[in-house]
Amino acid sequence: MTTGIGVIGAGRWGPHLIRNFDDHLSSDVLWVAETDDMRRKAISERFPKVAVTADLHDILSDQRVDAVVIATPTSTHEPIVRKALQADKHVLVEKPLAYGLDESIALCRLADELGKVLMVGHVFLFNRAFRAAKEYIDRGDLGDVKYLSMVRTNLGPVRTDVNASWDLASHDISIANFWLDATPVDVTATGGSWLNEGVHDVVFATLTYPGDVLVHIEASWLNPRKRRLVAAVGSERMLTVDDMELNEPIRIYDKGVLDPASESVTDTYAGFRNQIREGEVRIPHVTSGEPLRAECDEFVSRVAGSGDSLSDGWDGARIVAALDAIDRSMAEGGASTAVEPVE
Numbered sequence: 001m002t003t004g005i006g007v008i009g010a011g012r013w014g015p016h017l018i019r020n021f022d023d024h025l026s027s028d029v030l031w032v033a034e035t036d037d038m039r040r041k042a043i044s045e046r047f048p049k050v051a052v053t054a055d056l057h058d059i060l061s062d063q064r065v066d067a068v069v070i071a072t073p074t075s076t077h078e079p080i081v082r083k084a085l086q087a088d089k090h091v092l093v094e095k096p097l098a099y100g101l102d103e104s105i106a107l108c109r110l111a112d113e114l115g116k117v118l119m120v121g122h123v124f125l126f127n128r129a130f131r132a133a134k135e136y137i138d139r140g141d142l143g144d145v146k147y148l149s150m151v152r153t154n155l156g157p158v159r160t161d162v163n164a165s166w167d168l169a170s171h172d173i174s175i176a177n178f179w180l181d182a183t184p185v186d187v188t189a190t191g192g193s194w195l196n197e198g199v200h201d202v203v204f205a206t207l208t209y210p211g212d213v214l215v216h217i218e219a220s221w222l223n224p225r226k227r228r229l230v231a232a233v234g235s236e237r238m239l240t241v242d243d244m245e246l247n248e249p250i251r252i253y254d255k256g257v258l259d260p261a262s263e264s265v266t267d268t269y270a271g272f273r274n275q276i277r278e279g280e281v282r283i284p285h286v287t288s289g290e291p292l293r294a295e296c297d298e299f300v301s302r303v304a305g306s307g308d309s310l311s312d313g314w315d316g317a318r319i320v321a322a323l324d325a326i327d328r329s330m331a332e333g334g335a336s337t338a339v340e341p342v343e
Contacts, residue, residue: 003027003303006059006089008080009071010034010043012157013094017069020296022047027067027300031059056080060087067117067303070094075161078103081118085110090117092299096170097316099162101324101340104317111313117302119309120316122174126294129241129249129286133232134179136252142234147214148176149231153223163191163200165326168219173322174311175230176207176215183318184209184339189329194222205326207339237279249286254279318342 005021007014010032022029029047033056034040040052051058059065060083067090070080078098084091091111097120098104111118124130137145150172159167177183184207191200202220209215228243238253255278301307309315321340329337 001026001304003300004062004064004066005029005069006031006033006062006065006067007069007071008033008056008059008084009094010036010039011071014071015043015046016292017071017296018043018047018050020290020293021069021300022050024296024300026304027296030065031062033059056083060084060089065089067092067299069299071121073161074099074166078107081107082110085114085116085118088114088116090299090303092117092119092121092296093316094121095123095174095316096120096162096166096320096323097313098320099166101317101320101342104313104320105342108313108317117299117309118313118316119299119302120311120313120319121295122171122311122316122319123291123295124171124175124243125178125310126291126298127243128289128291129243130175130178130230132284132286133230133239133241133250136239137179137232137234141237141252142232142239143236144211144234145180145213146233146235147216148179149229149233150176150215150217151227151229153218153220154226155224156221158195158201158221160196160199163193163203163327164219164221165189165191165200165203165205166323168221169203169205169217169326170319170323172215172217172219172230173207173319174315176209177315177318178310179232180209180213180215182209182213183342184215184322184325186336186338187322187325187329188334188336189326190334191330200330203326203330205329207322246288248283250284252282252284254281314342 021027029050031051068084070093152168187207189205191203201222205217207215230241232239240251325337325339
């Protein structure tokens with residue numbers, strides 16, 4: 001059975017979604033909706049068999065369309081997802097699910113009531129390096145995880161509809177939830193708005209997870225260097241995933257403090273160095289693959305009625321709950337702010 005796909009939004013990310021579903025053996029892209037005339041023309045030239053339109057209702061009214069893929073600005077997600085579900089379509093929407101927790105929960109409930117697949121495009125959950133890292137964590141190779149440090153910076157692209165947290169930190173929260181099999185309890189956050197008043201270009205957030213595991217996130221689109229680095233520090237070992245290192249993204253460090261509770265006095269550099277265990281650094285092999293392709297594969301499988309989702313609607317709503325708490329903490333001057341539970 002071939003799944004009929006309609007894609008809404010053909011901006012920066014939309015063409016990658018169109019390509020993956022168009023190349024898929026079990027899906028067929030029938031429509032693309034895009035309001036920009038030049039982009040519609042470009043899509044027609046690149047995918048001549050796909051019908052293009054400026055009106056998303058052309059897609060929602062077509063009975064051949066089984067599923068809708070949404071890659072539009074965050075502020076438009078809620079109404080488009082709701083209309084698609086009500087039109088009897090399965091939905092894959094780019095992260096975040098919606099710009100608001102109440103709206104996100106309502107969409108999840110609607111999808112459940114209608115028996116439709118609702119999946120959120122948290123693409124790093126389909127990255128083989130991050131999935132391999134979770135296997136090391138789950139196996140106990142790091143010991144007890146103490147904290148995660150997550151850096152996601154670049155110079156642009158600058159957005160005006162959402163802040164850097166909703167745009168960038170949403171990736172890191174999805175990874176943290178996945179690695180820790182938990183959701184944060186509370187958040188403290190601060191940020192700065194320099195380019196557009198009221199929109200945070202830079203966000204520093206610290207999330208507390210069950211067991212007092214800390215997750216610190218730096219999210220910025222106002223930084224001269226593009227960085228995509230995650231570190232997990234455990235009681236036995238440490239691990240990093242650098243998404244900019246395509247060939248060798250994972251490093252496992254056999255390092256630690258030998259005796260942090262020691263009362264002995266050390267007054268030499270050599271003695272200080274001897275308090276740290278400097279073990280080997282391993283670089284495990286990670287097979288290459290396009291994460292977005294794996295995400296699209298899973299969506300098609302779920303529409304066909306098989307497989308579980310790494311990023312269903314409820315997972316997406318839990319990430320929105322953390323983003324909402326970050327915004328509330330920044331509005332309160334960095335106060336500790338509870339993350340609303342999502343049931």
